[in-house]
Amino acid sequence: MSAGLPALSRELSLPYYDDALPAHDEFHANRVRTVALRLADESEEDVDRHSLSAAAWLHDIGRPRKRSGEIDDHDRWAGTEARTLLEGEGVPTDDIDSVEHCIRTHSIRSSSPEPETLEAKLLFDADKLDTTGAVGIVRLACIVGERAGRAGERYAVIDDSSAPGTETPDVPDISLLREWATERLDVMYTEPDRRLGASRWEFMQRFFSRFENEVGVEAKR
Structure with a gap:
């Protein structure tokens, strides 16, 4: 079987x-x-x-x-x-x-x-890795939207609440993507998982940097 x-x-x-x-x-x-x-x-x-x-x-x-x-x-x-x-x-x-x-x-x-x-540790890590990298960004954004919807909001806030002059929203914002990803990367069990997570995190850092630059450009218009 x-x-x-x-x-x-x-x-x-x-x-x-x-x-x-x-x-x-x-x-x-x-x-x-x-x-x-x-x-x-x-x-x-x-x-x-x-x-x-x-x-x-x-x-x-x-x-x-x-x-x-x-x-x-x-x-x-x-x-x-x-x-x-x-x-x-x-x-x-x-x-x-x-x-x-x-x-x-x-x-x-x-x-x-x-x-x-070992099987349980590999499943745990693989599940957490699905919140990292390019797929992870899209998936985490979906989760933010789901949670905002349950809170009664029509749309999730896609913004950076840490930007100067920005009021902190009452619903999840883009900063949660970074927080959730790092939280999961910190609890990996096996070395292959940590290596793959580090590679995916490098991509996410580039994404967040680009996101912040684009938000900054829009804010000045």
């Missing part, structure tokens, strides 16, 4: 992403899977690629329910739901245990359990 576990998990996960917003949809899950497997290739230790890939597909299946207020803890819910789904397909218990642990520990929240296996 292990060899067929990734394809099965993808099939099981897709209906859960039907109502997902762009920041936590099936494409995010696939990017996390791709990066996690790439990092596994660079690991000096053996990695259970099948359970890692399966966990990547299933890790955010609870996001739509969290957004709608049905649940509070999307990683714990997803871990339990994934276990139920995989048990129903006759997946061996050891594989299910590995997948569930990866899912339950992928969140950055302080209340989340620490990832104890």
Whole structure:
């Protein structure tokens, strides 16, 4: 079953992403899977690629329910739901245990359990890397928009509240992209992940510099 576990998990996960917003949809899950497997290739230790890939597909299946207020803890819910789904397909218990642990520990929240296996650490890091680089900028902007929408605002503020003479907005602004990215880069577990994160952060720094220059030009007109 292990060899067929990734394809099965993808099939099981897709209906859960039907109502997902762009920041936590099936494409995010696939990017996390791709990066996690790439990092596994660079690991000096053996990695259970099948359970890692399966966990990547299933890790955010609870996001739509969290957004709608049905649940509070999307990683714990997803871990339990994934276990139920995989048990129903006759997946061996050891594989299910590995997948569930990866899912339950992928969140950055302080209340989340620490990832104890290499697979869980790789999933955690790959998930955080999806908030870095070019893709990360777009994804974080989507998250800012989602949160502004939940706060009752029609649009998120795309500005730099640290600029002189600028009033601090009451909704998320562009500075959060920098804060969220650095927060996630600071908690990476493995060296390959940190190297990739550093490369992506270099690009983000160039973007923020260009953004600030463009805002400055507009402000003078």
